[in-house]
Amino acid sequence: MDFLPTLWFIIIAYLWTGYLLLEGFDLGVGMLMKFFARNNQERRVLLNTVGPVWDGNEVWLITAGAATFAAFPFWYASLFSTLYLPLLVVLIGLIFRAVAFEYRGKVDSDSWRNRWDWAIVLGSFVSAFGVGAMLALTTTGLPINANGDRAGGPFAWLNGYALLGGAAVVLFCLVHAAAFLMLKTDGGTRARARRLLLAGLPVGLLPMVGWAVAVTLDGGGTTTWATLAVAAAGAILAWRMAARNRDGYTFASMALFLIAGTATIFTAVFPTVLPSTVNEAFDLTVANASSSDYTLTVMSVVGLFGLPAVLVYQGWTYWVFRKRVSAHHIPKAHSVTAQ
16 A cells, blocks of 8 residues: 555544544534523623634634545545535535624624524534535445446435434534533533533434444454544543543543544545445545645645644644633623724
């Protein structure tokens, strides 16, 4: 197996893991806007926990897509063309969500805020479900022919694995958001986030575990079973740390669960990047879907400097905005007037 294609498969898996880890909690916070927060002040607390970082977290999604396009153009072409409709819906959800973050506080009106709150909830849900479905299908298979084109109608991709992956990411985001709110809020919001995590974690992580088990049974080995065991340990540890009010350890344990879980999934399917449900001979692999060695070499040189810079900058951002947010930090609502 060539080194550079393998390296870029690992980098892309790393980028998707980073996206789920960081964007996961703010998608979850978005989904909790109407069902967890009790009033406008609590909703503003939730928004302020993710306000400084949500747009930076979305960079991981853009980078993962761009890296796939450049390193594995055949993988990108087959995946994005086959899933054109659901990914278009995801894009619309992300747009509505981003606009809602900016416009929600522009008018001091309950009806105005209510509309934008629902835009945040639905945009977050659609985005999480769509990304989960896409990742599940790229690890379990799509109906593609020898040319990498979709075989069947526009909904030929819709199957049980798509629903499993969508549910896995949605429920993970909700539980992950509870761990994040434990870490970033105080008072009643923090206490209710803890109760939500303790009640929801045992069920909320099951779909992602089921997804990891499914791909491991299909193509995994000793390594994937070991990483799956680490993921299970992370889930158990997260629950125990939450029960003891250890906020930082709870969030770190959730991160351990996700990292080990995605490592299990991507390791189990390697070296296949997109299986074909039509014929195994049509599978796309790191060997037949990658760019030239020259392209991958240039990308590696750029990534050697770019990826650490992004990590340092984003880490600095989280450090600057590390303080907890509570209701007394929220000023009174008021309309914005044109100057």
